Amino acid sequence: MGDIQESGDTDRLAPVLRPVRAGNGFEEALEQILQVVRLGLVAYGERLPAERELADRLGVSRVTLREVLRVLQDQGLVESRRGRYGGTFVRQRPEVAGGAAGEELRRRIEKVDVEDTLRFREVLEVGAAGLCAAHGLSPEQAGRLREALAATHDAPLADYRRLDTMLHLTVAELCGSPSLASQYAAVRATVNDLLDCIPLLVRNLEHSQQQHIALVDAVLEGDADGAREVMREHCAGTAALLRGFLA
Structure with missing residues (x-):
């Protein structure tokens, strides 16, 4: 346990x-x-x-x-x-596709301004990635980022979203701004509610994983422009799926 x-x-x-x-x-x-x-x-x-x-x-x-x-x-x-x-x-969450849990989740996201959430998420994530690369990470911080990325490799589908969240939160936390990290944690919780309403697509996860690798490489190489661009593309991909399924 x-x-x-x-x-x-x-x-x-x-x-x-x-x-x-x-x-x-x-x-x-x-x-x-x-x-x-x-x-x-x-x-x-x-x-x-x-x-x-x-x-x-x-x-x-x-x-x-x-x-x-x-x-x-x-x-x-x-x-x-x-x-x-x-x-x-x-506790293990019930399946959200139907039943009371599904109805509760649907009621919750009905109140969400999806476009505002996705744009705010992009601003925070792109900014955090750029800050991490521009300011550099200590050996201990770089190790944490590598470990968070490694945890997503070959993760079972049931656990992938949680480990993906951990990787993104690690980037936010390591950017050096506790205020940004706190705001990101809040918006990511809303994003996860939205993601719980759409299916996990293996092709998308494979693409996301490639972007994660490119992101971490850019951060560790100190390539701020590259890190921002990879993160921007990554956020755009997630946003496209959410708009497609939830519009």
């Missing part, structure tokens, strides 16, 4: 989890943990960080955090397990 804490890989939550503002602690904490789940930053079957760590990172009381987790449990997104290896675990 996967465990985000035992893996030591809590950095993947950095673009999303941040201290909430006074006055809306419950709502903002719920929003952030929902983003963690929707983005797949904690995979199905993995355990969320311990209550103490989550409360500290969000800047809320453990009472408030438990109220948030109770809502997520009521919605069927997480489950609580007791015992030595207990905690709060992310």
Whole structure:
């Protein structure tokens, strides 16, 4: 069973989890943990960080955090397990093609301005790629980027979208702007909702993977113009699919 804490890989939550503002602690904490789940930053079957760590990172009381987790449990997104290896675990999401989950997702995306979401996503992604290449990455950061890319290679279809998200979030996080990374995490959660409404196409995934490789190569070579252009094309491809299926 996967465990985000035992893996030591809590950095993947950095673009999303941040201290909430006074006055809306419950709502903002719920929003952030929902983003963690929707983005797949904690995979199905993995355990969320311990209550103490989550409360500290969000800047809320453990009472408030438990109220948030109770809502997520009521919605069927997480489950609580007791015992030595207990905690709060992310549940497998139901198929979205039909049933209550599908209806809920469709209601949610009906309120989304698709064009605005796609354009904002492109601005953030292209900017982040260019910044990473222009400013350069440390050896440790370059290693993180390579690892995120490697994880997408030969990934099973069921896990590809989550690992793809992790790669893009890594680029956003490494660009040096926490504000950009935070905004990207929010818009990517909406993009993932849209992507959940269209099929996974093997041909498209193969093409995307080629673009991922070219992107990482450009970033590591310090080719800012190349990194921006690859990312722009990559975003345009995803946007074309979403427009085609959802228009």
